Amino acid sequence: MSDHDELHAILAAPNNPLLTWNAPLSEEHARSLIDACALPEGGRVVDLGCGWGELLLRLVEGAPGSTGDGVEKDPAAVARGRRLAGDRGLDGRVTFHESSAEGWPGTGYDLAVCIGAVHAWPGTTREALRALRGAVEPGGRVLFADGFWTEKPTSAALEGLGAEEDELVGSLGDLVRAAADAGFAPLRTTVADQREWDVFESSGRAGWGERWALENPDHPLHTDARATAARHREGYLGGYRGYLGFAYLVLGV
Numbered sequence: 246m247s248d249h250d251e252l253h254a255i256l257a258a259p260n261n262p263l264l265t266w267n268a269p270l271s272e273e274h275a276r277s278l279i280d281a282c283a284l285p286e287g288g289r290v291v292d293l294g295c296g297w298g299e300l301l302l303r304l305v306e307g308a309p310g311s312t313g314d315g316v317e318k319d320p321a322a323v324a325r326g327r328r329l330a331g332d333r334g335l336d337g338r339v340t341f342h343e344s345s346a347e348g349w350p351g352t353g354y355d356l357a358v359c360i361g362a363v364h365a366w367p368g369t370t371r372e373a374l375r376a377l378r379g380a381v382e383p384g385g386r387v388l389f390a391d392g393f394w395t396e397k398p399t400s401a402a403l404e405g406l407g408a409e410e411d412e413l414v415g416s417l418g419d420l421v422r423a424a425a426d427a428g429f430a431p432l433r434t435t436v437a438d439q440r441e442w443d444v445f446e447s448s449g450r451a452g453w454g455e456r457w458a459l460e461n462p463d464h465p466l467h468t469d470a471r472a473t474a475a476r477h478r479e480g481y482l483g484g485y486r487g488y489l490g491f492a493y494l495v496l497g498v
Contacts (some may be wrong), residue, residue: 252466256473259297259321261453266299268361268390269437269445269491275300281433281495282388284308288355291316291380293346293373294362297325298339301358305339315341316349318365347376357381360390361491370414374427378498387429387496393420395490405484417492429496437491446486451478 246254254260258267266275279300284290287310292301295315305313317323323343330336342349346365357380359373366372370391377387392413403410414420421431437445446452454474458467 248466248469252469252473254321255457255466256450256454256470257321258449259319259325261449263448263453263456264445266360267296269441270493271441271444274435274437274441274493275303277435278388278493278495279304279307282356282358282386284311284356286310289313289353290356290358291349291351291354292358292360293349293377293380294359294365295326295341296322296360296362297329298341299329300360302326302329302333302335302339304356304358305335306333311338313339314351315339316344316346317341318343318345349376349380352380353382354380355382355385356388357385358388360388360493361392363391369412370420370423371427374424374429378428381498383498385498386432387498388493389424389496390491390493391420393417393490393492395488398485398488401483402485402488405480406489407480417490420492421494424494424496429494429498431494432497433493433495435493437493439487442486442489442491446477446481449477450474451481 258264284304286308288308290304290313292315295301295317298315301313301315305311315326320343323341326341330339357377359377363369363373393416394413398410414423424431451474454470458470
């Protein structure tokens with residue numbers, strides 16, 4: 246393994262103990278989303294692009310007799326999800342599939358979830374919404390989360406994020422309209438607040454890279470880890486902080 250690959254693995258989100266989930270989301274906000282999803286007892290839920298599936302596990306924990314499928318192509322994330330499920334006695338109710346979300350054949354779910362994983366579909370947001378629409382039974386719900394621009398991004402914001410402006414559907418209003426155009430009834434719209442963003446970014450590569458470097462001062466990759474953390478910190482604080490929003494939509498079918 247090259248130094249680059251080793252550092253990438255060390256700092257990758259599935260190996261980061263500071264992250265509960267790979268999104269700007271507080272515990273209170275998560276509880277409110279779980280309540281709004283209203284997964285019924287004995288219901289079925291699929292999380293497409295689930296990462297390690299923390300939200301999926303909590304949804305199943307909150308609905309007696311329910312079962313879940315977590316679909317994720319990153320083997321490290323799948324491994325973490327399976328460990329978490331086993332630790333919480335949910336390995337018989339939640340199944341993690343090491344597979345791409347695009348083309349997932351499952352249908353007839355009571356709830357479908359996709360949190361910041363629209364990149365799994367080539368047409369991004371609109372393609373993801375169409376796929377989620379097809380996964381859910383009439384009367385079911387979808388929890389969909391995606392980025393949007395709070396205002397026109399500056400060149401520094403785009404550079405810090407490593408993105409093009411048209412990679413997002415547009416504003417928050419544009420995102421909700423895209424969901425409505427896909428045949429959904431928008432039931433609830435909330436956005437990550439600035440504190441959620443700051444905690445998430447400080448717990449991601451910026452914060453974890455610095456913490457790992459402090460805990461491993463003699464590691465050959467110590468300096469590289471700090472440099473990576475500094476780049477991510479500056480990309481956020483000097484770039485896309487305040488420009489990139491993240492919305493959670495609860496949608497009816």
